[in-house]
Each structure stands twice: as C-alpha cells, then as structure tokens.
Amino acid sequence: MKKIISIFSLVVLAGILAACGSDSGASSGSGSDDSVTIGYFPNVDHAAGMVAEEKGFYEDTLPDGTEVNYQYFPDGSAFMTAIETGEIEGGIVGPGPAMNHFTSGADINIVAAGATGGTVIMKRNGADIESAEDIKGKTFISPRVGCTHDVQFEAMMKDEFGITSDRLDGEMKHVTGKPATYSSMFESGKVDVAAVPEPWAAYIEAEGTGEVMFQNDEVAHNADMPASVFVTSEKLKEKDPGLIQNLVDAHKNATDFVNENPEESKEIAIEKIEEITDQKLSKEVVDSSWERMNFTYEVDEKEIQMFADSSYELQFLEEKPNLNGLVDTTFIEE
Structure with missing residues (x-):
C-alpha cells in the first residue's frame, strides 16, 4: 500500500x-x-x-x-x-x-x-512562591482560556485551596500564551506560575528558568x-x-x-x-x-x-454538559 x-x-x-x-x-x-x-x-x-x-x-x-x-x-x-x-x-x-x-x-x-497525564504546574525561579497561598496576587499562564490545562489548574486551586482567578473575581491574574514561550516569560518575570503541557515543563526545567510546583499526578483530573x-x-x-x-x-x-x-x-x-x-x-x-x-x-x-x-x-460552560454518547468503547473492546 x-x-x-x-x-x-x-x-x-x-x-x-x-x-x-x-x-x-x-x-x-x-x-x-x-x-x-x-x-x-x-x-x-x-x-x-x-x-x-x-x-x-x-x-x-x-x-x-x-x-x-x-x-x-x-x-x-x-x-x-x-x-x-x-x-x-x-x-x-x-x-x-x-x-x-x-x-x-x-x-x-x-x-x-x-x-x-502530561500537565505540570511550574513556578518561576525568584517568584517568592513556597505554597499555594503564595500564588494569591501572582500571575499564571495557560495556553488558552478554558483549555484542558487551564481547567486542570483552576479546578485544583479552587477545590483544594479555595483560590480562584480574576475571571471569577479571585486573587490570581490569568494570562494566556503559547507554551514554548513560557521559559522566556519566566526569565523576564512576566509570569509567575504556568499550567504547562509537556514537553514544555521538561524544557523549562532544562533551561533552568523554573521548577515544578505540582507534579502531574497532583494536578486535577491528570491521573x-x-x-x-x-x-x-x-x-x-x-x-x-x-x-x-x-x-x-x-x-x-x-x-x-x-x-x-x-x-x-x-x-x-x-x-x-x-x-x-x-x-x-x-x-x-x-x-x-x-x-x-x-x-x-x-x-x-x-x-x-x-x-x-x-x-x-468554573463557568467556562454556560450549561452543565451531558456527554452521554460522546465516548464509544466498542472498538477498543474488540
């Protein structure tokens, strides 16, 4: 063929x-x-x-x-x-x-x-962040508003620490950007925390501009x-x-x-x-x-x-979704 x-x-x-x-x-x-x-x-x-x-x-x-x-x-x-x-x-x-x-x-x-898996929460070196509480008043970045990694990070922060983004009148400022730029944005101090899809978390580590704050198995819905x-x-x-x-x-x-x-x-x-x-x-x-x-x-x-x-x-969707019919496992069971 x-x-x-x-x-x-x-x-x-x-x-x-x-x-x-x-x-x-x-x-x-x-x-x-x-x-x-x-x-x-x-x-x-x-x-x-x-x-x-x-x-x-x-x-x-x-x-x-x-x-x-x-x-x-x-x-x-x-x-x-x-x-x-x-x-x-x-x-x-x-x-x-x-x-x-x-x-x-x-x-x-x-x-x-x-x-x-594959989503990691990174913090910028020098951002003075030791715990989740320290993220209050800081700026975090994700690829897009309401994307997979954004939802995972915001769900974790809301459910485990009671901290929300400025979109919900909370205490974290949210910006968006392409993951390949996160390392340089850390280096320039433009953002403090990033909800990072791999391979960019590993890239940030290799570049030495940030370190892991929450490993992939700690992030909401990531296991x-x-x-x-x-x-x-x-x-x-x-x-x-x-x-x-x-x-x-x-x-x-x-x-x-x-x-x-x-x-x-x-x-x-x-x-x-x-x-x-x-x-x-x-x-x-x-x-x-x-x-x-x-x-x-x-x-x-x-x-x-x-x-x-x-x-x-998290108010990314106006109505509670019903996903009945989306997943069909028939073919992987054959």
Whole structure:
C-alpha cells in the first residue's frame, strides 16, 4: 500500500506543540473512497500517531490498496473542523476540543484514548512562591482560556485551596500564551506560575528558568483523564464501522509499540517533531516528558464527564454538559 505524507509547515514550534493552541490550518485531505487521512499534533502525548505513521500500522490494518495520508494540526479547533467536514477520517486530539464540539452539536465520538497525564504546574525561579497561598496576587499562564490545562489548574486551586482567578473575581491574574514561550516569560518575570503541557515543563526545567510546583499526578483530573483521545465522526462510524475498527486496531497496535519500545518511540517522536516543525527537542526533555505520561488506548468516560463538570463549575460552560454518547468503547473492546 502507498503512504502519502502531507506536511503542514508552521513558522514556529510554539503554536503547533501547544495542546490548546490558537492558530489553525492543515494540509489537504483525502476525499477518496480508497484513501484515508489521519490527523494528529506533533505533541509528545500524540506519540502513538507518530509511531503509527513511521511503522505503517494503518497500512497493516486497512484493506490492500488504501492510500494513507497524514495531516498535522496546530490546534484542536482546526482538527475538529476537519473531522466534522470529512477532511480527515480520524485521529488524535485533546479531550477539550472534542467535548466542546460535542456539546455544540457535533456528531463525533471518542473511540479510544491516546495518553493520560502530561500537565505540570511550574513556578518561576525568584517568584517568592513556597505554597499555594503564595500564588494569591501572582500571575499564571495557560495556553488558552478554558483549555484542558487551564481547567486542570483552576479546578485544583479552587477545590483544594479555595483560590480562584480574576475571571471569577479571585486573587490570581490569568494570562494566556503559547507554551514554548513560557521559559522566556519566566526569565523576564512576566509570569509567575504556568499550567504547562509537556514537553514544555521538561524544557523549562532544562533551561533552568523554573521548577515544578505540582507534579502531574497532583494536578486535577491528570491521573486518569485522557490528555489526548482518538476521535472520529459518528456519521462515518454508522456508514463504515469496519473502517473505524481498522483505525482503532492500528492505534492500539501503535500504543502497544510505544509501551513496549519506549526508546525507539522517543527517537521517532524527536525525529517526527523536527521533520514537521524544523526544531529538535533534546533527548533529556523527551525523557522527562515521557515519565509524566501514560500511553493508553483505554478511555474513562466517567473521568471525561467529571472534567466537563469542572469546566461548568468554573463557568467556562454556560450549561452543565451531558456527554452521554460522546465516548464509544466498542472498538477498543474488540
């Protein structure tokens, strides 16, 4: 089978590696019955997508003669639009965009997870922060308002320490920015705390501009909540469930490979990220990032609902969401 790789070029690594980035755009889709297009981000928690592409796992499960195309996305909104319009058949995205589009009426399904963990709370060196109480009056940054990492940080601060952001008339000032810039913003003193998706927490550590305040297993919804999920459209699922099964089988095989061959998978991730972004992450950064994630295709529907409830309680959502029908575990159970 033939594999066609379509590379979406970005100017900087910052926008494309942010789990809640704000830029948009992608390469052209498949648009053919004998071709399939898979989407993902060049993020460390999307390693299964990179491995599947490099090792040809989709070619192994799809019918002979199927062309496999790949699109690389800078943010969840662009990815979800591609799913809804049929530009891509499936792929890996953060859970936040999937939930948001589902609650807005999109007919999509989460059919597997990609990874859990990966969010770390960092504090700036010299920010005079020793405890959560010290964050009062300080400035924290997240990729976007109400994105996965923002919700995780604000839920933890509200539930465990009773501290909220200025958006809720609280005592923390919130700003947004691309995670690749957090280290320089720490160095300049522009922000004090960051809700950081990997690999940028490990990058900040390597640069020496900040240190971990709350490890990934201390952050709200970070232990079992998927950091990335595999999504497809409900319309395609109803039209061709066999195709969805093939895609999920390939994703499962790739995830198993990541867990059984971590060192080779890290090298694939480093090389793929460099190929797409023209920037190379160090082995040290990827090693540290890897330790804060768990690669799994098992998806916890209850955890996703609890995360959505936290978004509502923090007033990111106007109505309490009902996610019944979003998750379909049928294909990972086959």
